[in-house]
Amino acid sequence: MSFNFLYHFGRYLLMLRSSIARPERFSMYWKETMRQMNDIGVGSIIIVVLIAVFIGAVTAVQFAYQLQDSFVPKYYIGYIVRDSTIIELAPTITCLVLAGKVGSNIAAEIGGMRQKEHIDAMEIMGVNTAAYLIMPKVIAAVIVIPLLVGIACFVGIMGGYVASVPTGLITDAEYIRGVRSFFEPYYVFMMFVKAVVFAFILTTVSAYQGYHVKGGSIELGQASTQAVVYSDILILLADYLIAILLTQ
């Protein structure tokens, strides 16, 4: 078990080392990075917005219920929605969802190329396949995913407003007061740190699963599933570690 983990971890590090290299032709890498930004960013925006709206809404409704018959002021709903969205829900939930959508896509794309001998064909041409196939995805993800997380954060807070103000749980002025109370800009920094780390994890882990796939369609399906499962586990582990490190 531990040998297996060390074997994969070592191979993962070797893959990362190979992927950090001077591009053979900068314009080709640039083109690929732009394509990935479009696929990851534009391709994920609808799902991210949908999830963020509902998470914000549910958070607001749940806290409103918890605060019923208590002495805690109602405007705290806005404050709690804002902080929980910034610190945890926007970066973590968004990246867990993206691990499912983007991660499985990366594993399937690279794994399919491995099985159809496209990677071998590129290697024979002299292309550094680890760099060409992985680096643009990582760069695209660490730029685009924090932007998606930022959008998710804004939309989540708006979701909280939509779920609580028009339904009469809280007034417009109270919600806005809550959102503006006790604001710590440091939490926004924490959110973006999480987003960058999670983006790196979900792209590299998924790329690793696809890059080293063997066998046929069943193995490709397994690689895709493992990409999501391992990315999710590592994202949650990293979430915990970042929380400890940045709240000391």
Place this chain on the structure above:
Amino acid sequence: MIRTENIFKSFADTEVLKGISHTFESGKTNLIIGRSGAGKTVLLKILVGLLQPSEGTVWYHNVNFSQLDKKQIRAIRMEVGMLFQGSALFDSMTIEENIRFPLDMFTKKTRKEKLDRVNYCLDRVDLNGVNNKFPSEVSGGMQKRVGIARSIVLEPKYLFCDEPNSGLDPKTSIVIDELIKSITMENNITTVINTHDMNSVMEIGENIALLYKGELAWTGHKDEVLDSDNQILQDFIFASPFLQRLRKAALTKG
């Protein structure tokens, strides 16, 4: 010229190649033949560096290929073209983009120069006017020809073909064989073809290496096949009763 010296390769406990020493000559169509599981593909992958031998050395002229680091291997690979069994064309790219890919990646040619080179290669494999089609829109034989066009676009010194005729009808196979042979002769390329197609052996086999259970069982020219008394070769080439009768008739006729 490519030379292998005492190549061994094992996967876990299975020894796939057992001491292969052979020279693949420049300007000739060098064939690796043998039954399925004989080790042909493994040898080809070792020759191009996709697999490392357990023991032994591969020489590209005077360069010890087995001792090069990744960067040096990539430099040599700029001189290598390969046609894959399944063509390995990038599905999301058009045929023109597929052939242009190595030019985009490794050369500083202008757009027009690249297009001229792509069109020359397409013309060379007799496939004009398919630039904007996708690989899925053309036949298997055409895909092979696109694969050849892509493999020669950087004017390689070495050309590797992994079962170029698999899945093709006999007529198209002959076209592909003749194409590979003429390209080899025109450019004095060292071409290594991995095949079990008997037509190829008898038509373009200028330097044949027969593998049998991971060992080199016979080497020679296509003209020596008929007269050879090597039983492994005869069992492989003239496998069916019909071909055995044909051989007998040919030998009787002299």
